[in-house]
Amino acid sequence: MNIALWLERAGKTHPDLPAAALGARVILDYGALAMRAARLAGALRTRCKLNCGDRVAIVAKNCVAYLETLYGIWHAGLAGVLVNAKLHGAEIGYILEHSGARACFASAGLDADIAPFVPKSLEHLIVIGSPDYERLFAADAISAVPRAPEDLAWLFYTSGTTGRPKGAMLTHRVLSVLSHAYAAEVDPIAPGDAIVHAAPMSHGSGLYIMAYMARLGIHVIPESGAFEPAEVFRLFDRWPRASMFAAPTIVKRLTDAGNACDPKNIRTIIWGGAPMYVEDALRALDRFGPRLAQIYGQGESPMTITTLSKEDIGERAHPRWQARLASAGRPFACVEVIVADSEDHALPPGEAGEILCRGDVVMSGYWQDPRASAATLRNGWLHTGDLGAFDADGYLTLKDRSKDVIISGGSNIYPREVEEVLLRHPHVREVSVIGRANPKWGEIVVAYVVGDAAAGELDQLCLSAIARFKRPKDYVFIDALPKNNYGKILKTELRAMDAKQQAR
DSSP states (O other), X not given: OOTTHHHHHHHHHOTTSEEEEETTEEEEEHHHHHHHHHHHHHHHHHTSOOOTTOEEEEEOOSOTHHHHHHHHHHHTTOEEEEEOTTSOHHHHHHHHHHHTOSEEEEOTTHHHHHGGXXXXXXXXXXXXXXXXXXXXXXXXXXXXXXXXXXXXXXEXXXXXXXXXXXXXXXXXXXXXXXXXXXXXXXXXXXXTOEEEOOSOTTTXXXXXXXXXXXXXXXXXXXXXXXXXXXXXXXXHHHSTTEEEEEOHHHHHHHHHOOOOOXXXXXXXXXXXXXXXXXXXXXHHHHHHOSOEEEEEEETTEEEEEEEEOHHHHHXXXXXXHHHHHTSXXXXXXXXXXXXXXXXXXXXXXXXXXXXXXXXXXXXXXBTTOHHXXXXXXXXXXXXXXXXXXXXXXXXXXEEEEGGGOEEETTEEEOHHHHHHHHTTSTTEEEEEEEEEEETTTEEEEEEEEEEOOOHHHHHHHHHTTSOGGGSOSEEEEOSOOOBOTTSOBOHHHHHHHHHHHHHO
């Protein structure tokens, strides 16, 4: 089934309901949005001569037009390649070439950044909002082109922190299942409920677009097109019962912001993309109340491996409440999840291993990369590369990425465990722990700290909470940690920086 059918139906059954807003103003109702998507689809098929399955890229900042463009692509039976607008032109050029995109929609200004790197395979570079763009909507509307559940809908490029990004192939079935999982287990949606797209629509926030279309929700785009705490708080006041997806670093910024906000106007703040440190979660819970939920997933199983519900996060009276708060929650109903050894055998509760999952929400493979597909999907399981352990109650706690584990003197040390302790110090704002090569121990633990705490105080804090061998042997104080465009800390860059410093 073509995922675009959800919008096509909404346009017929509830044409007057608001579908998209820019800040406080409704811009499109469902009737108008569905018609624009159908007309754009007609233009893509007849004027641009695109065929079923062709890839069409969107390189755009968050905007109302993102919705009609994405749904126009799907409506036409094409596959979307949604690209982070903050990438360098050369990085975007690689994705355009690798995906074989025949057309690309770009925000005004970004077209100039892309132009020097456009591959020969790209036939159309269309600036969103331009006269050429608007002329596309003069085409005759067409019905949504039938697609099979296994047909490609979204080519989701990974963030590429360890090399070239890979294109996870997300089918119409995957998008349908993840949408149902979100609405059933994370954030039930009623018609008229809003989602504030302050995170990139090319990735995290965009993956929830479909669920809101199915449930007749309102897509609210901040006028800034980005994340500004004061603006987000104003939008929560304007659109009561609004939700928002955010990376943990963004939730932390919301928590720390001094702006007034009535938490009762917030339906749910969902965090994902990286673990939330317990200290940060506690502070967010104190400020916003039981309106927080967590998801754990990857582009390869988008947003849908485990979830920690609002009820779990808010149930302070539970005897294992804080342990659950440190976890990534329980598996979604639509996936099977195990913690496995090197032979893919499930491990018992309490034992750490690689997190594997399988189900209808898992990608069909990596675009044009059969070797990586076979390695990642071997034995029928998605191998996440993340390490974790289930507790006796079935809650999954993430340890670290397998490549980030520090082996010192033959013992495994999980950086996140050390980071959690260091963040208890009131003068530590951010921290990232890495391993440094050492001739005696193999590796030693090194903490990169943003803040003005004394190293001796941090040492004593660690000695009071974790085994002596886990405490950092060196503390490096820096102004900011390196991060990618999604707010994830880049340990690869930290390790390179550390190695360079040690070589001097």
